[in-house]
Amino acid sequence: MPKGSVSASVIRRLPRYHRFLRELADDGVVRISSGDLAARMGLTASQIRQDLNCFGGFGQQGYGYNVQSLYEEIGRILGLGTHRRAVLIGAGNLGRAIAQHMDFVSRGFELSAIFDLDPELIGRQIAGVAIQNITALYDYCKRMNPTVAILCIPKEAAIKLSRDLVSLGVRGFWNFSHYDLALDYEGIVVENVHLGDSLSILCYRLSEMEK
Amino acid sequence: MPKGSVSASVIRRLPRYHRFLRELADDGVVRISSGDLAARMGLTASQIRQDLNCFGGFGQQGYGYNVQSLYEEIGRILGLGTHRRAVLIGAGNLGRAIAQHMDFVSRGFELSAIFDLDPELIGRQIAGVAIQNITALYDYCKRMNPTVAILCIPKEAAIKLSRDLVSLGVRGFWNFSHYDLALDYEGIVVENVHLGDSLSILCYRLSEMEK
Numbered sequence: 405m406p407k408g409s410v411s412a413s414v415i416r417r418l419p420r421y422h423r424f425l426r427e428l429a430d431d432g433v434v435r436i437s438s439g440d441l442a443a444r445m446g447l448t449a450s451q452i453r454q455d456l457n458c459f460g461g462f463g464q465q466g467y468g469y470n471v472q473s474l475y476e477e478i479g480r481i482l483g484l485g486t487h488r489r490a491v492l493i494g495a496g497n498l499g500r501a502i503a504q505h506m507d508f509v510s511r512g513f514e515l516s517a518i519f520d521l522d523p524e525l526i527g528r529q530i531a532g533v534a535i536q537n538i539t540a541l542y543d544y545c546k547r548m549n550p551t552v553a554i555l556c557i558p559k560e561a562a563i564k565l566s567r568d569l570v571s572l573g574v575r576g577f578w579n580f581s582h583y584d585l586a587l588d589y590e591g592i593v594v595e596n597v598h599l600g601d602s603l604s605i606l607c608y609r610l611s612e613m614e615k
Numbered sequence: 616m617p618k619g620s621v622s623a624s625v626i627r628r629l630p631r632y633h634r635f636l637r638e639l640a641d642d643g644v645v646r647i648s649s650g651d652l653a654a655r656m657g658l659t660a661s662q663i664r665q666d667l668n669c670f671g672g673f674g675q676q677g678y679g680y681n682v683q684s685l686y687e688e689i690g691r692i693l694g695l696g697t698h699r700r701a702v703l704i705g706a707g708n709l710g711r712a713i714a715q716h717m718d719f720v721s722r723g724f725e726l727s728a729i730f731d732l733d734p735e736l737i738g739r740q741i742a743g744v745a746i747q748n749i750t751a752l753y754d755y756c757k758r759m760n761p762t763v764a765i766l767c768i769p770k771e772a773a774i775k776l777s778r779d780l781v782s783l784g785v786r787g788f789w790n791f792s793h794y795d796l797a798l799d800y801e802g803i804v805v806e807n808v809h810l811g812d813s814l815s816i817l818c819y820r821l822s823e824m825e826k
Binding site: 415416418419420422423444445446481482483486488500502504505507508510512551575582584586591593597598599600602603605608609610613 | 626711722787814
């Protein structure tokens, strides 16, 4: 039960807690102290306690955290038990990698359709999903009401398509394009993955280290 | 010229300034006020002035910013003019997408070699770079001294390889694996891209919106 407004940086850390707890559970660990969890994650025990207190806290004094139930609780907070329908647009190298590489179901989504405009790609299957002609997108959305669109297309195409997608009821975007669509629409959720920005940050940090 | 310690969140915004300024320059815009730049980027004018003041500030009262020179200055701060040698390890779907999709040169890197252990992949070319057998990695690093490794491999493989890579002088990691290697080594720079975490955050934010 999240309390009021939890800061964005705490939210950003939740998937990482979730990953570490999954691994601990897989290793057969039943309970863990905030100190041990902190040491594994490169955090401090007090930061972990503070983070988890935002959601009501789950530890018991002298016992620590029950690994499996904390894992499940964080999964519930993240909403991972839902399976929102997602369409992937753009089956180029990046789109294909995303479709094949990602475990959508464990992240709360179902990859239900893939679209592209390249005749060579249309009809092929990725991760068990056939690539459809982009011209079929409108009808598909009308019929299947996907909640999420994954944009693996260039900026210009993203600008053109997003208006239709929003008007067709798509509410969430996993955005790999360089178009910042959150600036142009309200009432939608956009999670940007700007790989180029990440690489630039690596460059910056290396330059700083070498100084 | 960065002043002392600039906060991580300011640094994180620099690549985005750089992208927007590149587009403005491409559109022929010569100068822009902090207010106009803020409106385009969904920020406030005072945030932009504050961010850029961390590096000495570049605007002139009543003139605004010269787009091309601010673009170049931010590129210099990011260190993008260097071309550090990078090796990509793991030429599966994700690794191939990264190799083909990314413009390494404009981000300060040169993709100099790709390694995998799959005999079907070895010898193939991606983005003009031949995939080599992973057994050649050690000799390659001895000879070519790459600064950066891009890890597109599973966690177990990343754990095994990173010790060698660090001892061979690799100082920066663009890490797509689920191994948090920054916890185990000092004196290195790790930029993590956890796509699954990003997707989980999208799930969380959709759940929150629907409440």
